[in-house]
Amino acid sequence: MASTLADEPTAAATAPAPPAPAALPRRTRLFALPEVRWAALALLAFLIAFPLDLMGAPAWAWGPLYAVCYAAGGWEPGWAGLTALRERTLDVDLLMVVAAIGAAAIGQYLDGGLLIVIFAVSGALEALATRRTEDSVRGLLDLAPSTAVRLTADGEETVAATALAVGDTVLVRPGERLPADGTVHDGASEVDQASITGEPLPAEKRTGDTVFAGTLNGTGALRVRVDKDASESVIARIVTMVEEASGTKAPTQLFIEKIEQRYSVGVVVATLALFAVPLAFGADLTATLLRAMTFMIVASPCAVVLATMPPLLSAIANAGRHGVLVKSAVAMERLGSVTRVAMDKTGTLTEGTPRVAAVQALPGFGEDEALAAAAAAELPSEHPLARAVVTAARERGLRLTDAADFSSVPGRGVRAEVGGRTVRVGSPTALLDSSDGADDARKAVAAYEDEGRTAVVVLIDDAPAAVLALADRLRAGAPGAVARLRALAGAEPALLTGDNARTAARTADESGMTDVRAGLLPEDKVAAVHAWQREGERVLVVGDGVNDAPALAAADSGVAMGRAGSDLALETADAVVVRDEIGAVPTVVALSRRARKLVTQNLVIASVCIGGLVVWDLAGHLPLPLGVLGHEGSTVLVGLNGLRLLRAAAWRRAAV
Known part of the structure; x- marks a missing residue:
């Protein structure tokens, strides 16, 4: 059933104010x-x-x-x-x-x-x-709140949320966050659970529905039976998964550590041998020490370090100028190695806020007339769908008449007197059941819902006036970004979302994606990432919400959309798209690949120079000034080569 327009009921006005988060x-x-x-x-x-x-x-x-x-x-x-x-x-x-x-x-x-x-x-x-x-x-x-109101045989008591046990019943008032995972025992409301599922709209909750700790209750009071201990809640599992994924080391990192260990041992042993062996045969102490120190300098990996860092740091700086913050050189290097891309829907491919996509006027009414009446009735409401209706009316330049006798009922919608007429806006199921002559409205509702849109009905004096279709709008450039990521990774990008299947399918169709997985919880997204990794894929996850954070941490690379992204997603991701331009994601991947090529070039240059100087010092007599000149010369050379990615042209080429 489509989500409904609802606001704070009259009864909520007398409820105690919720505690500050x-x-x-x-x-x-x-x-x-x-x-x-x-x-x-x-x-x-x-x-x-x-x-x-x-x-x-x-x-x-x-x-x-x-x-x-x-x-x-x-x-x-x-x-x-x-x-x-x-x-x-x-x-x-x-x-x-x-x-x-x-x-x-x-x-x-x-x-x-x-x-x-x-x-x-x-x-x-x-x-x-x-x-x-x-x-x-x-x-x-x-x-998740630190305290909860537990219902007992004697009334209510305030207890620590961690003290709740499975089977307890808690009271959650309007505007409060839920203290535990559980099942609605009594009441009806709309719960904003974007932090867990990524759904852009509040989800309607009634008796028997599942709710999660840390989600925000809407306008109705709920009695919730606790199903899980605090340590087993979905939000606690998200924290655990992020910590576990962040603490693991990638195979590439482990390989580099082994190389560093062997290289270090080799240089130390060689330096000591170069100093001790000639002394044992009566060589001059000063000359031997000078030769050993020359070897230590020319064998030190200064050029190797600069071979890697300047290209990656230059790419980071260039990306930063274009609104993409890459957190480290390691992150920049890994972005270019991805072979599989997974993307969230709400707030990533889409803007994350509902908008009126279509208005279907019914016989006897005009589009502007019905939309203006609906917006006037919704003006006092703070519901996301209500704001979308008001925004659509204002974008058309419609005049909104002051509403009187406003009321709202969770799960049904709003009612108000507008210009002497009674206007009701809300759920098709709630409003059309009691309305005569609603066949045209039901057909429009069915058509919109089949497209994965949220349908809202407008009644004027109990007569169906219009059906509004609301949807989360696709970001500009999303289809092009998906196509470029497909070409870069060499595999079909996947859409991983907690939203419903119909809405996910519509977004995938608009963006050109065919691999769609809907209705996923955070652990389901992590499982998908791990499955690809077991197949040898290097996975890039693009997301924005708390529910995406575990997948961002588990993936080989993670990119977060920054303008409306959650703090945890922004901190967990390897890169943040500050300006929310989805087209920047494939561009930074392409820039990373260019940086990786320059790293390879620099490593060859550095290895040849260091190897040549070391052989010269061991096989002949390398003067210290010449050794320093060769060592520093190779360092400068690889540094300048890496700085090529600072140019604006490098970003433009990566964007093609």
């Missing part, structure tokens, strides 16, 4: 994290020391600044590396600190400072992203 925890501020503060200090000291060093200023001017850079940015990874050594693990961060100290020992302070700054900034960004995700997950639990 629990305050969400404050988001972690940028400089609240010690990692960020230390990285900022290291970067500032380096940026001041660098030009002084290049201009030939005396050592007392830039030396202390380099010392501050080394200490601020290097103590934490150094300590972490020493801790890892106790567990018989050699961390690549420790290798970078040792390489930086080695460079400083032979006068190459710039090399060491650059290594320190790169790793300090990277660690700070990772710590900030992790902390903000944790903040958002904790905030999700505050959607």
Whole structure:
């Protein structure tokens, strides 16, 4: 049955005001994290020391600044590396600190400072992203109220929501959030459960219907029998799934960690051997130390680090200028590897707010006449469908007459006196049952509902005047975005939604999608993502709501629509489309693929240069200035190559 137009009933006017919702925890501020503060200090000291060093200023001017850079940015990874050594693990961060100290020992302070700054900034960004995700997950639990009104044989009592047991009955007044998952025992209302199912409209709830903790009750009072403990509620399971998915490591990440470990061990062993073996055969100490330090510098992965970061950071900066915030270099790299795309409906492919899509006037009435009367009757209401009707009338420039004797009944609709006539707007089932001569109206209702639209009937003096079709409008550019994602991924994009099958089918048809899965809860979306991953697919999920957050976290890559997206979805996703332009999603995927190609180019350049310098140092005699020149030259080369993606033309090419 279609959702109905309803507002606060007269009886609700005397109900006690609902308590204010629990305050969400404050988001972690940028400089609240010690990692960020230390990285900022290291970067500032380096940026001041660098030009002084290049201009030939005396050592007392830039030396202390380099010392501050080394200490601020290097103590934490150094300590972490020493801790890892106790567990018989050699961390690549420790290798970078040792390489930086080695460079400083032979006068190459710039090399060491650059290594320190790169790793300090990277660690700070990772710590900030992790902390903000944790903040958002904790905030999700505050959607459920901390207290509940439990009904007992003696009346009512206020208890902690966590104290509710299966079988208890709770009273949920208008405007309050539900404290537990359960079944409606008595009452009727409309419940906004977008945070769980993603449905754009409040769902009508009557005796026997299922309700979820954290969803918002509408205009009627409900008595709900508790079916699940607080720890087993849908919203608690969402939190658990996000935490579990966020804590796992992708296979690529695990592979890189193994490579880092082996590389670190190899460089350390080679450096020690290059220092100890010649000494054992009577070589000069100073010359041997200089050669070993030269090897440490040319073998350090400075160019390898820059081979990866500049293309990805340039792509991030370019995407940011065009309204897409990608949270990390790892996220940008993964976006380009997706082979399967799953998209939410409400708020992602569609705008997320209902609009009047069509007006079918019935015999004896005109479209504008019926719409103006309906809008006047709905003007006092705050229901989403009522606002859509009023907006449609105002867009047509219709004059709205003041309404009198307004009333509303949950599940039926509104009634008001408009211009001396009685106007009723609401559910076809409720209004047409008692109306004579309604065959034309019933046919129009059936046609609209078959199209997946919400049908609303307008009666004027008990005569059917019009049938309004309301629907969530498709975003501009959605069909084109779907087609481009299909081409990029090489597979049909899937529509995963908690909405009903008919509405989902209509949205899929309008956007050009054929794989449609409707009526899904958050865990169903996660199950679909995991099924694709077991088949070897790399999955991109695009969504905007709390109900999408587990799938965004479980996917290889997640993109959230930012303007109306939930806090949890925005924090969980790898990228956020700030301007809500759906066409930006395939563009950023294409830009990521271009960045991945440049990373490959840079890795080849860096590997050849480092390999050549290492062989030269081992097989012959590599002068330290030439080693530094070759090392820094390769670093600059790969850095400049990566910066090509900063140009505006790179985004334009990705958008084609």
